Amino acid sequence: MTLPDVRAALLAGGLGERMGHLTDTLCKPLVPYAASCRLVDFSVANAARSGVPEIVLLSLHRERDLIDHLLTHWDGRGVRINFGPHDRLIRSGPLTAGETLPPRPPESGTADALLNNAEYLFAPGARDVLIQHADHVYVHDYGPMAAAHRAADADVTIGVQRIERRFVHLFGMVDVDDDLRVRRLVEKPAEPTSDLVFTAFCLFKADVLEEVLTSLAALGDDGWQHDISRDVLPHMIREGRRVLAHPITGYWADIGTVERYHLEQLKLLDRPFPLPPETLPRTLAATAPRHRPEHESLTGADVTVPPGASVRSSLLFPGCVIEPGAEIDRSVILPGATVRAGARLGDTIAAAGEDVTGTRTGLAHLRTGGVPPR
Incomplete structure (x- = not known):
């Protein structure tokens, strides 16, 4: 399935401090993975595989290295990378060795990244905005999710997956009704009551996302936490918006720490292989x-x-x-x-x-x- 009127927002701004010395000289999205590629390649490959025509890069740290990687391996190869405020400079000619880019505005959370790039995310041509993260490992076609999202006329559809209850406190816990309407989303709950978690990729109606971000931003710095899962989605649930869940099966991992980085890669050796070698992006x-x-x-x-x-x-x-x-x-x-x-x-x-x-x-x-x- 192709998704010509979907635009992806790739969140790639985290410092990666919990990755220890692995991010001393690399931004986290460029940390190698699976003997095949780098962390960022999974989300980009998923968008390209699904027929998403454009990804807007939302990054802050060591951005030049990330841009070089995306230009070399992905831009124009099934998907266009929009580098936001740097796009015109980058496309005017090759960057010179050592050339630095103007700093982007500071951000307090993932919602700030969307607001700071609103002119690129909400430019004409996109009916829906797909939110992705540059440190999530999974192989996925977003087509069925988009079809379900539109058939239900949802304001936002979020990916969800069942995991062992003892690990739910590390993620966003989701409660749904029998029709998969989301009743509650709690980020890192102290006492989980569900084994369903938010996979942190989701599909918003573009106009609804823009409206909600604008209304939250009007609250000022003390009125919210500037975060998609802590603010944007709970706000939409409280307002009675149509927030639906889309179950995700198969391997999915959020690579948050050096321990998880090690453990999740060892899981790739289990039979049956959760990510067969032929499905992996190849950039290394x-x-x-x-x-x-x-x-x-x-x-x-x-x-x-x-x-x-x-x-x-x-x-x-x-x-x-x-x-x-x-x-x-x-x-x-x-x-x-x-x-x-x-x-x-x-x-x-x-x-x-x-x-x-x-x-x-x-x-x-x-x-x-x-x-x-x-």
């Missing part, structure tokens, strides 16, 4: 990664596991090097990392370009600021 290499049953691992096509090396239940990214005598178990080896002979890694991550020797277990070396596991 032209060839899809492959499952290596002899190692129970997912590896870039160019990665060699030499005789004498032991690799079990791990992800080896394109461009990494494993030396004979290395032992790797339940670990993620990022692009350009080298694991030397005699190194022993367990339940850990080797950062991009790192030279790893000795023994390493766990993720303590990547945490910053004493952030607890999520």
